[in-house]
Amino acid sequence: MRWKLLSSVLVSVILAGTAISAFTPSRHHQENQPPSVKINIPGDHGEFQWDGLINYSISVTDKEDGSSSFEEIPTHEVLLKVVYFPDSTAIKKYLRANAGNDPQGLSLIKTSDCFNCHAAASKLIGPSFQLIAAKYSGTASVEALAGKLIKGSTGTWGNVPMPPHPNLSVADAKAIVLWILNHNRDPDATFYPGLQGAFRSRQKPSGDASKAVYLLTASYTDHGLKAAPGTAKKGTHTILLRAR
Numbered sequence: 001m002r003w004k005l006l007s008s009v010l011v012s013v014i015l016a017g018t019a020i021s022a023f024t025p026s027r028h029h030q031e032n033q034p035p036s037v038k039i040n041i042p043g044d045h046g047e048f049q050w051d052g053l054i055n056y057s058i059s060v061t062d063k064e065d066g067s068s069s070f071e072e073i074p075t076h077e078v079l080l081k082v083v084y085f086p087d088s089t090a091i092k093k094y095l096r097a098n099a100g101n102d103p104q105g106l107s108l109i110k111t112s113d114c115f116n117c118h119a120a121a122s123k124l125i126g127p128s129f130q131l132i133a134a135k136y137s138g139t140a141s142v143e144a145l146a147g148k149l150i151k152g153s154t155g156t157w158g159n160v161p162m163p164p165h166p167n168l169s170v171a172d173a174k175a176i177v178l179w180i181l182n183h184n185r186d187p188d189a190t191f192y193p194g195l196q197g198a199f200r201s202r203q204k205p206s207g208d209a210s211k212a213v214y215l216l217t218a219s220y221t222d223h224g225l226k227a228a229p230g231t232a233k234k235g236t237h238t239i240l241l242r243a244r
Contacts, residue, residue, distance in 0.1 A: 035062035035222045035235035039080075044239040048214055050204035054241070056080060057196045058218045062235070065222050068195055073220065075194050077110045081217045082199055084188040088213045088242070101234055102221060105179025108172050110221070112165070115193040120184060127157045129184040129191075136181060145180075146173035204243075214241040 041057040048054055058078055059068050066072025085091055102110070109115065117125040118132075136145060148156075150173050152164030165173070183189075192199060201214065217238040224231035 030225065032222070032225045032228075032231040032233055033063055034233035035060055035065065035220050037078075037218050037220050037235040037237045039216060039218045039237050039239050042216075042239070042241060046239075046241050047244040048201050048241045049244050050201055050209075052201055053198045054201055054214070055196075055198045056192075056216065058237075059195070060220045060235070062220070062222045064225065073195075074111075076113075076115045078193065078195055078218065078220045079106075079110060080192040080194075080197075081219070082190045082192065083215045083217075084202060085213050085215060086205065086209070087211045088240075089211070091213065091215060091240075094215070095238075102219070103175075103179050103183070104172075105175040105177070106183070107221065108168075108176050109179065110193070112168075112176075114176070117162070120191040125160055126162060129180045130187075133181050133184040141181070142174055142177050145177040146170060149173045149176060209243055212243040215239075216241065 038059050039056060040059055041055055042048075058080065060073045060078055061067045061069075062073070068075075068078070083094070085094070101107075118127065118129055120129050122128055123131075132145075148162065150165055150168050150170070152162055154161035168176075190199065205212070215238065217236055219234060219236045221232055221234040224233070
C-alpha cells in the first residue's frame with residue numbers, strides 16, 4: 001500500500017513539475033514539447049543492496065534536439081539527482097518543494113564545462129562541489145569565487161589550473177557559485193552528469209532501515225524552438241529504490 005501511495009505522489013508531482021515555457025505560442029509558432037527522459041536501469045520500485053554499486057542508464061528523446069540513441073543529446077546536460085531518505089514518508093514533501101525548473105545556477109552548470117572537471121561528491125580533475133561548499137561560505141566567498149570562475153585560478157586545490165570563463169557574466173558566475181554553495185551541503189543528495197554510470201549506496205545504518213529509499217530523478221532541459229527565446233522545457237523521470 002505504501003508503494004502504491006508513493007507511486008501516486010510521484011506521478012502527480014512529476015506532471016505538476018513539468019516546466020512551463022515563458023513563450024506563449026501563436027498561430028505562427030509551434031509549441032515546444034518537453035523532452036522525453038527515461039531511467040532505463042534500474043527499474044522503478046526495484047531494490048538496492050547496502051554498500052553496493054547501483055548502475056544507471058538514461059535515454060533522452062526530444063523533437064528538436066534529437067535522441068541520445070543517435071548521440072544527438074549533449075550528455076553533460078543530462079543530470080541524475082540521487083537522494084537518500086532514511087524514511088520514505090519524507091518523499092512527498094521533498095517532491096512538492098523541488099518540482100519545476102532547475103535553479104539558474106544549475107542550468108548554467110549543465111550547459112557549461114563544469115562537469116568536465118568537477119563532480120558533486122568525488123574528486124575529478126578539480127575538487128568536488130561538496131568540498132567547495134564545505135570550504136566557503138558568505139557573501140565575500142561568492143564574490144571571490146565568481147571572480148576566479150571568470151578569470152581562472154590555480155593553487156587553491158593544487159597545481160592544476162582552472163581555466164578562465166570570460167564569456168560568463170558576473171551575474172551568471174555568481175549564480176553558479178551560489179548553487180554550488182547552497183545545494184551541495186546535503187550528504188544525502190548527489191548529482192551525476194551523463195547518460196550512464198554507477199554510484200555506491202551507503203552502508204546500512206543501525207536500527208530499523210526498512211523504510212529507507214533512494215529517489216532517482218533524471219532530467220534534461222531542451223534548447224527550445226529556434227528563433228523563439230524562452231521556449232526551453234525540462235523533461236524528468238523519477239523512480240524509487242527501496243532497501244533490500
